[in-house]
Amino acid sequence: xxxxxxxxxxxxxxxxxxxxxxxIAALRDEDVDEFYGxxxxxxxxxxHISVISPDRTANCGAINWLDGRAAYKLDPEGPVFAIxxxxxxxxxRGEYSGVNExxxxxxxxxxxxxxxxxxxxxxxxxxxxxxxxxxxxxxxDAFGIVHRDYPGETPVGMRFSTMAGxxxxxxxxxxxxxxxxxxxxxxxxxQADGGLRRVVWMPKELKEMLKDSIPEDLYDKIATxxxxxxxxxxxxxxxxxxxxxxxx
Numbered sequence: 001x002x003x004x005x006x007x008x009x010x011x012x013x014x015x016x017x018x019x020x021x022x023x024i025a026a027l028r029d030e031d032v033d034e035f036y037g038x039x040x041x042x043x044x045x046x047x048h049i050s051v052i053s054p055d056r057t058a059n060c061g062a063i064n065w066l067d068g069r070a071a072y073k074l075d076p077e078g079p080v081f082a083i084x085x086x087x088x089x090x091x092x093r094g095e096y097s098g099v100n101e102x103x104x105x106x107x108x109x110x111x112x113x114x115x116x117x118x119x120x121x122x123x124x125x126x127x128x129x130x131x132x133x134x135x136x137x138x139x140x141d142a143f144g145i146v147h148r149d150y151p152g153e154t155p156v157g158m159r160f161s162t163m164a165g166x167x168x169x170x171x172x173x174x175x176x177x178x179x180x181x182x183x184x185x186x187x188x189x190x191q192a193d194g195g196l197r198r199v200v201w202m203p204k205e206l207k208e209m210l211k212d213s214i215p216e217d218l219y220d221k222i223a224t225x226x227x228x229x230x231x232x233x234x235x236x237x238x239x240x241x242x243x244x245x246x247x248x
Contacts (some may be wrong), residue, residue, distance in 0.1 A: 027054035036068030080090030126178030128168035136175030
């Protein structure tokens with residue numbers, strides 16, 4: 001293998017992906033007439049339907065709205081399909097009549113409502129191949145996020161592997177939400193629940209990965225495993241640094 005040729009191709013691929021990411025970043029859910037769904041994971045999560053919108057990349061991180069459109073056009077009978085949005089029932093939670101109809105049909109009636117941008121009441125189902133999990137921390141009434149590469153404890157006393165077992169399988173579990181890293185960068189990320197302003201903990205590696213997307217005044221106030229691995233330690237840290245959600 002020509003190492004220099006590989007480097008050249010990798011750099012070209014990065015430029016293409018960057019252009020694609022910039023293009024999708026400019027699109028909002030309101031700008032399109034249809035979303036896309038993916039049922040690739042139904043072999044092990046039979047009630048899971050991944051709803052892909054401009055503001056919500058698939059949980060696995062592999063399919064954004066532009067990818068979904070291309071996949072559907074290339075193979076209309078494949079696992080990726082169009083979802084007519086229908087009526088917008090709640091623009092903040094991200095609830096659409098067309099999405100609800102398709103989710104009810106594809107989950108065989110197991111679920112009839114989905115909020116695209118909330119972790120409560122009717123959260124998006126979680127398959128198992130999600131890149132991370134957003135989890136509610138009742139002691140501080142806020143959220144933590146853990147990615148699958150983090151092996152340690154979280155402030156709720158569970159590691160990613162344990163949490164994934166509770167969250168996956170195509171279930172709607174209030175307060176636990178499987179997601180892609182790209183969705184955390186979305187301006188609509190959990191907008192019904194406070195968004196990034198309500199996030200108080202994440203592993204250091206993930207925090208560095210998201211540095212360009214976290215507001216500058218919030219970055220140092222989000223705890224990592226170096227600051228807290230229990231709810232008590234987390235509350236002490238948040239009070240000390242003056243996290244706006246806790247003070248608010």
